[in-house]
Amino acid sequence: MSTATSAPALSVLDLVPVRAGQTSAQAVTASLALAQRADELGLRRYWFAEHHNMPAVASTTPPVLIAAAAARTSRIRVGSGGVMLPNHSPLVVAEQFAALEALAPGRIDLGLGRAPGSDPVITQLLRLSGTTSDVERFPEHVRDITRLVGAEGATVQFTSGGTYDVHATPAATSAPEVWLLGSSDYSAQLAASLGLPYVFANHFSGEGLQRALALYRTQYQPSEAHPEPRTFLTANVIAAPTADEAEERAVPQLRMMARLRQNRPLIPLETVERARAGASDFDALGEQIMASARSRWFVGTGEAVRTELAEFAARHGVDEVMISPIAASYESEPMDAAPGRIQTLELLAG
Numbered sequence: 001m002s003t004a005t006s007a008p009a010l011s012v013l014d015l016v017p018v019r020a021g022q023t024s025a026q027a028v029t030a031s032l033a034l035a036q037r038a039d040e041l042g043l044r045r046y047w048f049a050e051h052h053n054m055p056a057v058a059s060t061t062p063p064v065l066i067a068a069a070a071a072r073t074s075r076i077r078v079g080s081g082g083v084m085l086p087n088h089s090p091l092v093v094a095e096q097f098a099a100l101e102a103l104a105p106g107r108i109d110l111g112l113g114r115a116p117g118s119d120p121v122i123t124q125l126l127r128l129s130g131t132t133s134d135v136e137r138f139p140e141h142v143r144d145i146t147r148l149v150g151a152e153g154a155t156v157q158f159t160s161g162g163t164y165d166v167h168a169t170p171a172a173t174s175a176p177e178v179w180l181l182g183s184s185d186y187s188a189q190l191a192a193s194l195g196l197p198y199v200f201a202n203h204f205s206g207e208g209l210q211r212a213l214a215l216y217r218t219q220y221q222p223s224e225a226h227p228e229p230r231t232f233l234t235a236n237v238i239a240a241p242t243a244d245e246a247e248e249r250a251v252p253q254l255r256m257m258a259r260l261r262q263n264r265p266l267i268p269l270e271t272v273e274r275a276r277a278g279a280s281d282f283d284a285l286g287e288q289i290m291a292s293a294r295s296r297w298f299v300g301t302g303e304a305v306r307t308e309l310a311e312f313a314a315r316h317g318v319d320e321v322m323i324s325p326i327a328a329s330y331e332s333e334p335m336d337a338a339p340g341r342i343q344t345l346e347l348l349a350g
Helices: 024-040 062-071 090-103 120-126 132-148 185-194 209-219 243-261 272-277 284-296 302-315 339-349
Strands: 009-014 045-048 077-084 108-113 154-157 163-166 177-182 198-200 231-240 298-301 320-325
Touching: 009 024, 009 339, 024 045, 024 062, 024 339, 045 062, 045 108, 062 077, 062 090, 077 177, 090 108, 090 132, 108 132, 132 154, 132 177, 132 185, 177 185, 185 198, 185 209, 198 209, 198 231, 209 231, 231 243, 231 302, 231 339, 243 272, 243 284, 243 298, 298 302, 302 320, 302 339, 320 339
Parallel strands: 009 045, 009 320, 045 077, 077 108, 108 177, 177 198, 231 298, 231 320
Antiparallel strands: 154 163
């Protein structure tokens, strides 16, 4: 367990943000440069989220981004945070991540979630080959994937008798590490019952964190691969040379959060200057949403944020924090880079 003075290991969660005027290609280029810098700085892992049809988010296909990041890094673990399993066939997910494991042996994480990652229309389009009732089969599909990616594979039992062996890859020598992700008691209890590592989506909500961790730890059923419960925390983070700059870089993401919570039309992420110009756009409820979100984020100088993250990790008994570096850009900053996000990693790793 961490102490108040020990620094937790740092990892990165990337949604591949898209700012106003930026192309998808530029956003991906910026994120891959960030992954390379995280590798150079010695961070533990780098995960891509799955979201769909959002103007400010380009992380629609984690396996593709993971492959690109793995090719540009040499040490850091790369993975999904996460693949929204009900959107996909379990066999396809298993095959994709078995192939990734073959590309970067010992460096692949497969984080699985059961949320749709978008609105109901997109959810239906993603599931044209199946039904939305597959959400109810989530535990079964998680078990299937853990078997399929292993060297022994899985066995299909026919009702008429007989069996059929299925492997995600012909001759696996290692397997991606499977993590269960969620923001509810359900996901914590499922991870505990399956003996899997678990991550609570604290960066998105923060509500129910302590209860979810307690349920996971007290109900944990040891597995061969994971005899002890294993978890870490996620957090929205911005570090800058000055507290004022950090606060400025936070405003566009706070405004995006208010838009999302109030069901307003979503737009590409604003620059700091555009966010300043629209300061009066939100009503009292919108301002309250932003204030509530800001109270849970870690924003400030590198030294201040490092201290806060260490205290946060110690309070919840973890030795790792996965940061979502959400620093927005200034108008003058290049479209194919993310100086504020790289700065965040450098200040925290230093």
